[in-house]
Amino acid sequence: MKKTTQFRELLHSHELEFLCEAHNALSARIAEEAGFKGIWASGLTISAALGVRDSNEASWTQILEVWEFMSDATKIPMMVDADTGYGNFNNVRRLVQKLEQRGVAAVCIEDKIFPKTNSFLENGQEDLADIDEFCGKIRAAKDAQSDPDFCVIARTEAFIAGLGLDEAMKRAEAYRLAGADAILIHSKISKPDEVLAFKKVWGERLPVVIVPTKYYTTPTDVFREAGFSMIIWANMILRSSIKAMKETAMQLKSEQSLHNIEDRIAPLSEVFRLQNAEELAEAEDRYLPVSEKNPVRAIILAASRGEEFGALTMTKPKAMLDIGGKPILFRQIDTLRDIGINDITVVRGFGKERITASGIRFINNDDFASTREVTSLSVAVDELPASSEKTLIVYGDLLYKKIIPSLLLEAKGDFVIAIDPNWKERGCRDRYTDYVSTKEPYRKTIFDKTVPVNALGPDLVQKDITGEWFGFLAISPNGFSILRTVLAELKDSKSFASMRMSDLFRELMSRGHTISAVYITGHWLDFDEIADLSAVGTF
Ligand code: SPV
Ligand code: MG
Secondary structure, three states: OOHHHHHHHHHHOOOOEEEEEEOOHHHHHHHHHOOOOOEEEOHHHHHHHOOOOOOOOOOHHHHHHHHHHHHHHOOOOEEEEOOOOOOOHHHHHHHHHHHHHOOOOEEEEEOOOOOOOOOOOOOOOOOOOOHHHHHHHHHHHHHHOOOOOOEEEEEEOOOOOOOHHHHHHHHHHHHHHOOOOEEEEOOOOOOOHHHHHHHHHHOOOOOEEEOOOOOOOOOHHHHHHHOOOEEEEOOHHHHHHHHHHHHHHHHHHHHOOOOOOHHHOOOHHHHHHHOOHHHHHHHHHHHOOHHHHOOOEEEEEEOOOOHHHHHHHOOOOHHHOEEOOEEHHHHHHHHHHHOOOOEEEEEEEOEHHHOOOOOOEEEEOOOHHHOOHHHHHHHHHHHOOOOOOOEEEEEOOEEEOOHHHHHHHHOOOOEEEEEEOOHHHHOOOOOOOEEEEEOOOOOHHHOOOEEEEEEEEOOOOHHHOOEEEEEEEEEOHHHHHHHHHHHHHHOOOHHHHHOOHHHHHHHHHHOOOOEEEEEOOOOEEEOOOHHHHHHHOOO
């Protein structure tokens, strides 16, 4: 539905409706996410956010820019506070055209004299606009709009100027006859008496909008029962942010540290989310040539059948085993995509025709029956170009949480493997395990740090074991080119077909390259035997 139509429906709905103040695109989006159906683009708070007074100090085109950002950032309708309309009828006509061009749904103009003052200022303006002159502005605004649903709200400041109910009625009625779509009746006393008295005499002639900033203690139901159309919460978003900003600034100044701040403030990821960074990332995938964006990429090794699963892997590979309605491989792909990794290569072998998915690059290891993971990896490395970003390599029979690839991507080093220090907890089932011995055993305090690997493989003596490699590693662009060279050299050796990943790591170490490890406790599950399938529930 058009924003103008949405707004008109709000004005005429049988419910009491609410507009929330916003003063820039960010606060407008926050109001929208809070569930408001409409936004009040407040003159007071926009000018305050710009560091000037609510006295038409910012030019109307400067304010127009703010409205444009606010309108672009939201889908709900916005009523703008256009003060007195920035001039005479002629300026109002142009204003309305510009507002419509920017997707603004409604304008509110008030019967003060340019330059206006805020209604709550001591010693504010006392004279109001001439009624006929103001009616001319309303007629000009209505004639200027091209969308029939665009709304013009006439605001009378009769009570603010101390002119009483009769003057308020006289003005509102004249504005109605001039074509206004609603009346905003403003009051600065701490009781709702003026607006209630107005509404009682006014009846249902036009919808009535109120701004209970000063009579805030009145229960909202009083306004609901009196039949008001709309309440504007006029400045609370700016005022709450002023308080939060002051607190943080003072704490930063006195503590000279972020230590007690970081967890109290919105995380950076929330800033990115509110900016809709995700949409840009998606658009980049759609529009940028792959070579230019050079993204982080993943290679999933999914060539083996998994004989241990018997009948379950008769026709499909174990990466395609169904876990809670979705194959392991597809769950992995979802996890990788969740953290923005969309360049994914799957090496297929057994049952390759059973593995299909859109947006994935498939490479086949047709010798899967007589080879191991290193051969699968080398067919992928042969086909993939160099990259300026990291490459993740992961077994196809692994389920894991996002934290694992995220930590691996942050870790420094050409070859970084993820290892779990709780290798003993996996029990003494006699399955093949890649044990790892590192220079530093796991301690809570070395969380997040990479430690060099001393040795790796299934035959380490128990006292040297500091962790278990579970099939996940990250390699740097440099690591990728080293890998390409080493694999090319190894390819002709007799043992190549039977090489496991741990053999490759040992080969790299023997050539002087460093394998580093990141400790990760849990957050993963692999599928080596049928019993593993039952662990999924707890995972
Ligand atoms: C505004 O929010 O700018 C208003 C409402 O016009 S008031 O400040 O109450 O006048
Ligand atoms: Mg205002």
